[in-house]
Amino acid sequence: MPRPTDAPRPDPKAMLQLAARESRGKLTVFLGAAPGVGKTYAMLERARGRKAEGIDVVIGLVETHGRSETARLAEGIETLPRQGDRGVYGEFDLDAALARKPALLVVDELAHSNAVGARHPKRHQDIAELIAAGIEVWTALNVQHLESLSDLVARIAGVPVRETVPDTVLKGADEVILVDLPPAELIERLHAGKVYLPDNATRALDGFFKPATLTALRELALRRAADRVDDQMVDFLRQSAVEGPWATGERLLVCVGPDEMSEKVVRIASRLASGLNARWLVFSVSRPGAPLLDATSAERLEETLRLAERLGAETRRETAGDFVETILRLARREHITQIVIGRPAGRRWFRRSLPDAILRQAGDIGVHVVPVQASGATIRRPRRHLSLPQWALAAGLPVIAVGATTLLGLGINALIALQNLSMFYLAAVLLSAVIAGRGSALLAAILSFAAYNYFFIEPTGELTVAQPQEVLSLLIFIAVALAAGQLAARLREQVELARHQARQSQALLDFSRKLSGAFGEEAVLDAIASHLHASLGRPAIVLVPDGSGELSPAAAWPPDQPLDAAALTAARWAQDKKEPAGFLTGTLPQVRYLFWPIISAQRMLGVAGLAMGPRDEPLGAEDERTWQALLAQAAIAMDRARLNRESARASVAREGEKLQAALLSSLSHDLRTPLASITGAVTTLRQLGEKLPGETRDDLLLSIEEESGRLNRFVANLFDMTRIEAGMTKARREPIDLAQLIDTSVARARRLHPDLTVELSLAADLPPAMGDATLLEQVLFNLLDNAHKYGGAEQPVAIFARAESGAAMISVTDQGKGIPEADLEKIFDKFYRRAKGDGRPAGTGLGLSIARGLMTAMGGTITASSPATRKRGTRFTLHLPLARTGI
Structure with missing residues (x-):
């Protein structure tokens, strides 16, 4: 308070x-x-x-x-x-x-x-x-x-x-x-x-x-x-937060069904709610074991609920076994003050009508019973319209079952006298009820009554009864037969309903499995279109917004369904307003497509359309519920596919950010250090000039030359890496003299590192390999440069080459500290460097990455292993295919 x-x-x-x-x-x-x-x-x-x-x-x-x-x-x-x-x-x-x-x-x-x-x-x-x-x-x-x-x-x-x-x-x-x-x-x-x-x-x-x-x-x-x-x-x-004479808070609950009277009940309830200035709720309840409504009754119920929504009511539906308990429970939960219900025509001799039962248990809730005019519609149980084969089965099965039972009973009665032959006829009634339904069971019960009386009750051959107790037996028999047939028929209807619901559940399960097995947004959209077509029996199309937000067809089944301007307008309306549009709806009803939005909890994902024929009616209640359930599953799948795509993009973006950070770090270090040396040397030479000793000037000029070469190699590495990643590096496939190429690579490395010591061990019968001599020379140079950097000048670098297992093998081994096993693959990543604070230049972190890229372009491989010898060092092994010899 x-x-x-x-x-x-x-x-x-x-x-x-x-x-x-x-x-x-x-x-x-x-x-x-x-x-x-x-x-x-x-x-x-x-x-x-x-x-x-x-x-x-x-x-x-x-x-x-x-x-x-x-x-x-x-x-x-x-x-x-x-x-x-x-x-x-x-x-x-x-x-x-x-x-x-x-x-x-x-x-x-x-x-x-x-x-x-x-x-x-x-x-x-x-x-x-x-x-x-x-x-x-x-x-x-x-x-x-x-x-x-x-x-x-x-x-x-x-x-x-x-x-x-x-x-x-x-x-x-x-x-x-x-x-x-x-x-x-x-x-x-x-x-x-x-x-x-x-x-x-x-x-x-x-x-x-x-x-x-x-x-x-x-x-x-x-x-x-x-x-x-x-x-x-x-x-x-x-x-205005003014406390005063507000509305009294009346709230109506209106009970409707598939009968023709419900429309009148809704209209009267609307006027009653308007007069009371009350909120009102329209409620439809069905029994779980009840037979499925025919198309006319189902459409009448849907139209009644749509009418209630147009008149401003809230609508709900539920399945329950006890109508009275369900209605009153909802009324108390929603604080209903009055229940509005139609009064069925005709008298009910053996049980109370629904309004009577509600009146009896409503308590303090008012009940407004809408009368029915004499010429008006009455509540009727929906009738099943049977085809000719179904009529033949419903009428013929009881005759055949009762006839066969009678012949069986006469045969048994000729052998031994039985007092309970009526049990055979109950089996015929149950068989007719299970196979053909309630009407067939009633006909079987009547025929069984007549046959049992005519053939097995004295006097036989007549439909009269001599003994009074036999009359009671016959009455009990017909009552039991009718009750058994009714129960069997209801069981049959419940089985049919369970099968129908199982088919719907199986369809949704199959759809979910198909969607869960689809990888990528395109596969998901194709699965949605094909399953909508299979489930509803009409051509289906799915439209999704493109990069500019405009709808465009993304999947269709059958494929190649053209959409005219009017259909695209209806689809855009469904997208913008998040409501159905097109065929027989409130927007562009002349369009032959029915469009529904596909909406997830987070966003508008697209629009699904069904191609309707010129003589088609609006979707029935069952088809509409199936349609909505499939679209709900489709929304989940499309949302999942889009999230996966966005997650992949985010992952690529994160990797790109890491690469950019590594590149900037490398540039900031590898450019700043040589540039600082060059700038210092040039400044000293410009300011002091001839005042410096000749040896000092030579050292400064050598420093400028070395650092300039280092910058040149850095830029060359970046250029090579860019060409490799862009796929611009085209390797030639021609025979290579490995011994000569190794000598050339060692000479090139010694020009850069005069203190480099290399030990060669080449097989005498080393055959030529297939590859690109220029690229392989660059690979070997990078490996020798890396070995000098991390193995040190005082330790020799060993190069070994031979042919093994149909391939040329070249190994380059240094005597450095070695590489931990966990880093043996990482060293081939771009900008990955292990040297930290050892006094030696760390390099760009591109040499080994370039080496792997060049070897891959030539069709070869490069691997690293550590330790190499005496628990030290690192060995890089190259494999290239051998050149074919002979004619």
């Missing part, structure tokens, strides 16, 4: 709703009870006032219906041209309005249905897109077009309402302005020709424009406007 000193705080939910409204355009609805009350006139009159204030006002569409007064008000206000290039001339041009993007746009006739070919089937969807784009919209609506009132208005006026608007549109409006006119004045305007032309006015007076009808419509409009004012007041109190 808050302390008295605590300041009241605004409702967080109300503040979030306010913030959401601030980020979009505003919607104002001019609400009237009937045509002709002056909605368009009032809207244009206010629009002229806003234009006079300097507001950018544009008319997107206005229907004057020939009224000159209304037409004059539209003069002087910019009006967008109507569509005329898409076969839908006269329609509101949504794209032109979005491109013009005025501050205030007037769009009349909110309940209008767009022509075929438009982006949205209904104009209120066009207006929703305009509001999302930040444009303020004014529109007009008659109260009879609200979806929750359409059936009530049809009964009041006797005229069906063809165009409807979901109640959520009016509830989401920022402002509702009631345009009211008493019925008598409206009828006078009709007589004066200010509403319709004379012929239409006469028909209107005989039909819709009756005083009683107009009065009822006026009351509905006034109530809806008052409800809207109450909602705005409550919103203001919550946003």
Whole structure:
């Protein structure tokens, strides 16, 4: 309980709703009870006032219906041209309005249905897109077009309402302005020709424009406007943290099913919720062992739930064995104050109806039972429509089973007298129930009753019963047979349901396995497209955003499915709005593809599409649930593939950063040291010049020469490494005289290191090897330079060459400290150096890496081993293929 000193705080939910409204355009609805009350006139009159204030006002569409007064008000206000290039001339041009993007746009006739070919089937969807784009919209609506009132208005006026608007549109409006006119004045305007032309006015007076009808419509409009004012007041109190007379907090639970009565229950519940200003929840529950709904019943249930969502309800569904317990448990958990349920037609002699059971156990929860008209729909168990072979099986199996049982019983009875032959007939009933279902079991029970009576109960050959106890036996038999058949049939239905669910689970399992075995994003997308095609029996396509964010086809099955501009537009809509688009949806319903977004918990991943035929219906409930389950699995797989790709990129980036850091470290050390020596020597020579002794000047010049050579070798190494990694090093494959090449390499190394001692041990019959002499000389030079650097000048370097196992082998061994076994492979990495603080120049760390790259280019190998001799030193071994000899 808050302390008295605590300041009241605004409702967080109300503040979030306010913030959401601030980020979009505003919607104002001019609400009237009937045509002709002056909605368009009032809207244009206010629009002229806003234009006079300097507001950018544009008319997107206005229907004057020939009224000159209304037409004059539209003069002087910019009006967008109507569509005329898409076969839908006269329609509101949504794209032109979005491109013009005025501050205030007037769009009349909110309940209008767009022509075929438009982006949205209904104009209120066009207006929703305009509001999302930040444009303020004014529109007009008659109260009879609200979806929750359409059936009530049809009964009041006797005229069906063809165009409807979901109640959520009016509830989401920022402002509702009631345009009211008493019925008598409206009828006078009709007589004066200010509403319709004379012929239409006469028909209107005989039909819709009756005083009683107009009065009822006026009351509905006034109530809806008052409800809207109450909602705005409550919103203001919550946003301002004002404690006061808030809404009472009524909450309704509406129970629906696949029957035809549920639509009426939802509409009545919507009006009840509106009158009570209450939140409401629509709930559907099914039994786990119940037979699957036929297509008509399943689609009727889905349409009922979609209607409830359009009217502003929250929908849920559940599977449970006890309907009453499940409904009441949900009601108490959700703090329901009233339960709304339809009353089934007909009497139930042996068990209570669902409303009766709920009334009995509801306790303090109110129960509103919706009556059913005599001519209305009743709750019916969905019937299975059997094909001719199924009918033949259902009717023929009981006849064959009972006939065979009778012949078997007569045969046994001729041999021995049995008193319990009825058990054989129970087996026939059970067999019929398990194989053909409930109806077949009933027919088998009736036939068994007749056959048992005719052939085995005295007097035989007649359907009469001589002994009274036999009558009781027959009645018990038929009761047991019917009960056994019912249980067996229910078991069969549960088995069929379990098989169906197992097939769905197996399909999802197969899909998961296929996705888990797919490596790479392309393989995952191909698996998604092929499995969607296999599961739903329609061509499937998957689109993903490219680098610029534009959708492009990434996988399809069958392949090569072209998408036209309209289909791509629908796919982009599904991506941007994260809602279905295309075939028979609320956006571009004429497109033959049905697109659904693929969304993970973190991001929008892409769009999946199904190619629908011209005669196809919307996806059934089972197919839609399968479709959503497959897309959920696809989202997980695509997210995983993308994360793997991003992880690989991050790993490459980390390796690149390490390489860059090593390169910068090498450059900073290997360039700074020789440059410092050269700079110092040049500065000394320039400042002192002839003052220095000749020997000192020679030493300085020698230092400049040596350090310049070192820089030159460093740059050459970098260049060689770059050429190797870029694949620009092309090795020749020609015979090489190894003895001559080794002598040349040793001479080159001695020019750089005059104190280098080399011990040669070359086989006398050393054959030529296949390779590139220039590259092999560079490899040997790098190894000798490395041996001098780490083995020291005082220790000789041994070179040994011979032929072994069909290859030429050359080893270079130093007498240094050796290399730990863990580092024998690392020394071939770029910029890896082990010399630290031993006083010798550490080098670039590229020599051995270049050596391995050159050997690989020649088709050879290089390996390192340590210790080499007497637990010291390192040996580098080269292997090259031998040159072919002979003709």
